[in-house]
Amino acid sequence: MSGEGHVKAKAPQYPYFTEEASAEVVNARMGQEADPRLREVMGTIVKHLHAAVKEIEPTHEEWLTAIKFLTAVGQMCTDWRQEYILLSDVLGVSMLVDSINHRRPSGATENTILGPFYVPEAPRYDHGTNICLDGKGEPLVVTGRVLDTDGKPIAGALVDVWQTNDDGFYDVQQKGVQPDWNLRGVFTTNEAGEYWYRSSKPRFYPIPDDGPVGKLLGALGRHPNRAAHIHFIVSAEGYDPVITHIFSPDCEYLDQDAVFGVKDSLIAKFERVTDADRAQALEFDEPFW
Ligand code: MBD
Ligand code: FE
Numbered sequence: 306m307s308g309e310g311h312v313k314a315k316a317p318q319y320p321y322f323t324e325e326a327s328a329e330v331v332n333a334r335m336g337q338e339a340d341p342r343l344r345e346v347m348g349t350i351v352k353h354l355h356a357a358v359k360e361i362e363p364t365h366e367e368w369l370t371a372i373k374f375l376t377a378v379g380q381m382c383t384d385w386r387q388e389y390i391l392l393s394d395v396l397g398v399s400m401l402v403d404s405i406n407h408r409r410p411s412g413a414t415e416n417t418i419l420g421p422f423y424v425p426e427a428p429r430y431d432h433g434t435n436i437c438l439d440g441k442g443e444p445l446v447v448t449g450r451v452l453d454t455d456g457k458p459i460a461g462a463l464v465d466v467w468q469t470n471d472d473g474f475y476d477v478q479q480k481g482v483q484p485d486w487n488l489r490g491v492f493t494t495n496e497a498g499e500y501w502y503r504s505s506k507p508r509f510y511p512i513p514d515d516g517p518v519g520k521l522l523g524a525l526g527r528h529p530n531r532a533a534h535i536h537f538i539v540s541a542e543g544y545d546p547v548i549t550h551i552f553s554p555d556c557e558y559l560d561q562d563a564v565f566g567v568k569d570s571l572i573a574k575f576e577r578v579t580d581a582d583r584a585q586a587l588e589f590d591e592p593f594w
Contacts, residue, residue, distance in 0.1 A: 317333060318333055319333040327355050327359075328351050328352045328354075328355035328356070331351050331355075332347075332348045332351055332352070335347065335348070374517055374521070377516070377517040378392055378516070378517050378518065381516040381517060381518075385421075385422075385477040385478070385480075386421070386478075386513065386516075387421045388516050388517065388518055390420075390421040391421060391512060391513065391516075391518045392518050392521075394418060394420070394421075394512070394563075394564035395512070395518055395521075395522060395527070395563060395564055397564075397565050399418050399419075399564065400417070400418055400564070400565045400566065403416060403417065403418055403419075403548075407547075407548070409547070410454055411454075412454045413454055413547070414539075414547050414549060414570070414571075415549065415568045415570050415571060416547055416548050416549050417548070417549050417550050417566045417567075417568060417571060418548075418550075418564060418565075418566045419536075419548050420536065420564075420566075422467065422475040422477060422478070422536075423467065423536065423538070424467070424477060424489065427465060427467065427486060427489040427490055427491050428486055428489070428490055428491065429490070429491045429492075429493070430490045430491070430492060430502065432492060432495070432499075432500060432501050432502065433501060433502065433503065434490065434492075434502055434503065435502070435503035435504065436466070436486075436487075436488055436489060436490040436502060436503070436504050437470070437487070437488055437503065437504050437505040438483075438484040438486070438487045438488070439470055439471075439483055439484060439487055441470055441471035441472065441505060442470065442471030442505030442506055442508070443471075443505060443506040444503065444504075444505060444506075445503065445504045445505055445506045445507075446501065446502075446503055446504075447466070447501060447502055447503075447504055447535070448499070448500070448501040449464070449499070449500060449501070450494070450497065450498040450499050450500075451464065451494045451498045451500070451539055451541065452498055453544070457498075458494070458496070458497050458498025458499075459494060459498050459541045459544065460494055460495060460496045460497075460498060461493060461494060461541065461542070462493070462494040462498065462500075462539055462540065462541035462544075463491055463492075463493060463538075463539070463540050463541065464491065464492045464493070464494065464500045464537065464539050465490075465491045465537065465538040465539070465540070466489065466490060466491075466492070466502070466504075466535055466536060466537055467488060467489040467535075467536045468488045468504065468507045468534070468535045468536060469488065469507060469508070469510050470483060470487060470488055470505070471505055471508065473508065473509075473510030473511065474510070475488075476488060476489065478513070488504065488505070490502065494541075504535070506533075506553065506575075507533040507534055507535050507553055508533045508553075508556075509530050509531060509532055509533045509556050509557065509558045510530065510531060510533075511528075511529040511530050511531070511563075512529050512530075512531055512563055512564065514529040522563070527563065528561070528563065529563050530558045530561075530562075530563055531558065531562055531563050531564060531566070532552050532553070532556045532558040532559045532561075532562040532566075532567050533552065533553040533556040533558070534550040534551065534552050534553070534566070535550060535551050536549075536550050537549050537550065537551065549571060550566060550571055551571055551572075551573040552567055552571055552572045552573065553572075553573070553575065554572050554573060554574065554575055555575070559572065
């Protein structure tokens, strides 16, 4: 008979379902041969999920609403639209996982959430290149240095940046509308650890809110706006890479970012500069490590 090997000789501790011991009943079914980490993860999830359901006491109809919501989240996903990441972001789970995994040494630039719109292998550019290919928005110059935690410059570090255009969309959200690779690029630091490039000033923008996560935010009375930001991944041989953003200091959503990504130390100083081409300069001279 198939499944015979799984029948225990000894009477199991939790043979039948009971409401009181519901999580224990389920967890007792896991075999000893299951991977220990999987046992731990699923055991914990089942324990807390059952506790939540006991506290909420959903009707059948409410539970079906939850199932339909999760189904819709999955159906919204495409190559460039990851609705589950968005859900994790708006629930603060992405920031929590990020803090658990990227406790940075003191003096190092703080990390923040990666987000769903990173595209690897962006074009490599020389310093001074304007990555704003659609010409929209207020001109911006970004200059910075990559330093180690002792303040020593790191030459040859890769500075991988991406941001939205002035209409509030990443290039991948508007394929065929924006030029490919609009507002993305990779720069390499010089001997002094410096890099600089031209761009447009980022503005706040709503995370994609035309799907189930946006509907949930609406139902919760939450707005979908992210504080204006530029994404950075800075990496160099022999160093721990940092995934982070810099935020505009004058953004009205700094203290109410929809995905909880803002940290004090990541709010940049913007300075007006006189150079005709440099309408607004961003100085982000923080050490990256
Ligand atoms: C973004 O642009 C972003 O950076 C994050 C973290 C979530 C949704 C959209
Ligand atoms: Fe973003």
